[in-house]
Every structure is written in C-alpha cells, then in structure tokens.
Amino acid sequence: MSKPDTSWTPKIREKKLLTIRNDAEIGVWSGVVAEAIPIFNQKMMNAVKYELVAEGHANVIVKIAGGRKDDPKLGATATHGVARRWIGNRGVEEAEIYLPAQPSQGHKNVLLMIMLHEMAHAAGLENHASDGLFMTLPNISATGKISATKGGKSMPPFFFSNKTVVRMRAIW
Ligand SMILES: [Zn+2]
Structure with a gap:
C-alpha cells in the first residue's frame, strides 16, 4: 500500500504559498537554497510556491x-x-x-536535486515517483548529469514528472 500524500492546513493551503527560512547557508550548501526556490516554483507549475524569508517565522526551515x-x-x-x-x-x-553535512556527491546539480526533492516532501508528497526530481534512486554521472535510468532523460534541466505535479495540485 502506498502512503497517501499529506496536505497542509487549510489556512496555509488557501495561499498556495510556503515561506521558507534558510539556516543552511554553510559550506557546499551556500547559495543552493536560494537557487532552488525559483526552479521549484517553475517546475512545479505553481501548484505551490516557496518564498524565501530572511528571518523569523517560516512554514519550512x-x-x-x-x-x-x-x-x-x-x-x-x-x-x-x-x-x-x-x-x-x-x-x-x-x-x-x-540536508546532509557531507553529501557524497558535491556536484552543484546533485545538491540542487537533493534540495528540490526535499522541498516536494515538505510540501506534502510521500511516495517517490519513477522519474524526475522526485525519483527514488538517481543515476549520477561523473559530469553531474542525473537520470532515473542509464540513458534516460537527464537533468539538468530539472523536471518533476507530470504525475508528481498532478499529485501536488491535488493536495494544494
Ligand atoms: Zn524522498
């Protein structure tokens, strides 16, 4: 049985917006969160958007x-x-x-993938997809190309599968 996706409270859902605060501006992760946010918003087709806040309360830390x-x-x-x-x-x-303090793969593409993947979980998705940023186990090439299967559609450009976007729309 697959676990159903989990929606946010109605008050937050009506805005279709999650504020996010970055307490991980350290080492290899510097700049990654800020770079991931517009990519997420665009690739998730605005099903839900993240907005970076500099300090104070945020929905996601x-x-x-x-x-x-x-x-x-x-x-x-x-x-x-x-x-x-x-x-x-x-x-x-x-x-x-x-985020892992010492990711095994330090390529920027991999760091972005980790962040974008967790943003989808934080927004409510549970079970992984078969392709795109929300896949289970990516293949990563030496040059930082990421794909679900060897020879499959590679990232970047990053993408969420259509099914992932539809699931996100369903809970937002
Ligand atoms: Zn995951």
Missing part, C-alpha cells in the same frame, strides 16, 4: 543535519536529505528540511 542531538541521522554518503513535518488535526503545520 532548512537546516544542516547533525548539529543537534535529535536531528535525523543522515549517512556520511547521503545523496538525500530528510523532510520532517508536524501534522495536526487539519494537516501539516510546519516542516523542516535537513
């Missing part, structure tokens, strides 16, 4: 994993992050995205 005791454990060779969501009676109320 981005962090580097490992700084605190209760952080999720990400392997040293991680090519993925973790999105944690707090779900109340009426849906998701807040979320955090944890």
